[in-house]
Amino acid sequence: MTHPGEITRRQLLRRIGITAFAAGPGAGLLAACATAGTGGGNEPAPAPSATLPASADPKNPFGVDPRKPLEVVIFSGGYGDAYAKDLHEELYKKEFPGVTVKHTATQEIGTQLRPRLIGGDAPDVINNSGPKSMDLAALAAEGHLADLAPLFDAPSIDDPAKKVRDTVTPAVLDNALVTGKDLVLNYTVSHRALWYNARLFADKGWKVPATWEEFTALGETAKGEGILLFAYPGQKGPYYQLWNVLYTAAKIGGNQVILDIDNLVDNAWNAEPMKRAVTVWADIQTKYGDKAYFGLDHTQTQVKQLQNKVLFYPVGSWIENEMAKDKPDDFEYAIAPIPEVTGSDKMPYGAIQVGVGENFVVAAKGKNPQGGLEYLRIMLSKEGARRFTELTKNVTVVNGAAEGVDLPAGLRSAARAQDAAGQNIITEARFEGWYKELFDYGTEQINVVMAGRITPDEFCARMQKKADAVKKDESVTKQTRSR
Known part of the structure; x- marks a missing residue:
């Protein structure tokens, strides 16, 4: 499915000019197409x-x-x-x-x-x-x-x-x-999606889940082996999970979800794809997460993943270099797209965020x-x-x-994932730079909802109230985007 403002994969290849990173299918594309x-x-x-x-x-x-x-x-x-x-x-x-x-x-x-x-x-x-x-x-x-x-x-x-x-x-x-x-x-x-240890999956014979049912089924399997399906850092990195929820919402409802949030459109945070995204991830945290991770920072959480205590971690492609000194030889970073959530998501499985x-x-x-x-x-x-x-x-x-x-290996994996995504690129949210007060508030509130202290509907309502306040604040310079 092509979304307004997106360019074709052929155009991406031509524009970025990277055609021979490494041998193997799909290893030739690392273009940025966030708009x-x-x-x-x-x-x-x-x-x-x-x-x-x-x-x-x-x-x-x-x-x-x-x-x-x-x-x-x-x-x-x-x-x-x-x-x-x-x-x-x-x-x-x-x-x-x-x-x-x-x-x-x-x-x-x-x-x-x-x-x-x-x-x-x-x-x-x-x-x-x-x-x-x-x-x-x-x-x-x-x-x-x-x-x-x-x-x-x-x-x-x-x-x-x-x-x-x-x-x-x-x-x-x-x-x-x-x-x-x-x-x-x-x-x-950068490529933001779910990162995992490809070597562990190969050793266990596990398949990267393409649907939410497969995702939760793998969560049950991993739980039986004392491994968390998912974790994010509650300290110095909760915005990783805010990004993850936003891009899941775009997966469900299309990039217009992100555009509406950036443009401060009325009730953008209360849109059904946004509520659904918060709901499914809060449910994952409840069933397959560990509240102890709310007290960990990004480095501590990433070390836990290197120890195979966490399967999936929502982050960008910088992680491989960030953890290079700590990464054991039997850990191989790879990228996994967000699984199909509803069975009728507007963006197909394989869509990833590239920016x-x-x-x-x-x-x-x-x-x-x-x-x-x-x-x-x-x-x-x-x-x-x-x-x-x-x-x-x-x-x-x-x-x-x-x-x-x-x-x-991780960057080659990201290249293959972007190659497979083709035109189905999740656009980058811009309000982080445009309305930092709103983004910082979201970074706080994502911990609150993921910890179960408020419901997903309450999270969306709080975010919408904050967005409305920013929209009405004449001292805040407003910006718009069309793609």
Whole structure:
């Protein structure tokens, strides 16, 4: 089934330019096709930003002062920070010999940087990621984000005859938009679904469940062997389960479910597919989960899965690199689509969510926004992207940059799953970045409903009430999307 705004698998292959990751059927497709809105609503406050001179030097299109220091702050999560410190920053210093680059790695992005931005001491490049990321819409409204249009219109490092915008998957440009302006660079391709140990399934002779009946039947079998069918982290990662519920709702009712939630459509959270999704997952938690996991963070939960105490875990394809040091030899990450829930889901079995992520922004009020734009241009070079993939085992948005890279089993599995999904791609929810207050509230409430303290109907009603409040709040910049 084709949904409005989606592109064909052939177009995806052509646009992403990745055709030979690894041997084997289906291993050639890792394109990002999540889409974003067209912007709208109130415009953010004017933000000072670097602009391309009329006669731009393709080697220095932003007019970077080679002596001016650059400050980069990286979220040290699943990708670590070595890719920035040892790769991208070194490439920047190679381009501008003698320049000083200050590097900071943290898991407290919002806690550490929000006061600095307010106080006029912004770093130049910010990897705005993780559970404490900053509200992009608020930053845009306050004029803290530099315009990235000059970056996308700049000559590519690899081929000055091409603009940067012509070297990346189109989802980058869709997702760059905040209130209609290009303000965010999403750097990685991610696949969010249910992840499991393919080696364990092979050893047990278990089949990956395609229907909800098969899913629950496997839950009974696993319970008999002391294994949980499913778990998610109640601390520092409950949004994994919020994503899982949202994408299950889209599986049931189609991508319009997500579009309506993002567009703050009246009663979007009370839609039947949303209620059904919350209900089935709350039931799974009750029958096949363990409340002790509400006290665990994402790393602790992921270690439990590596110990084969949990079968399915709702997360993205970054997990393989995140757990590389802890993963035993007999554990092989693989991706499983959400099983068919109703028997008449609008999206067939095999539909998965594929999107772009890992936000990078340039501070408009930083000391060196021109250097910040050049740093991102270096990241979007084939060398910067290919070596990132080699270091992190995750694919970037740069077309063709991962060709020939030896990818791990989990990413090959994701490629095969996306290949099988074809046009049936679950779109990425955007309200996480647009209305962070709503997303954070959902992250809290998902624990409440999964723990059985409220009913699924009450969860949906609470979320709708919060969405209504955001919609009525004139201080919140509203955004819309059509695909």
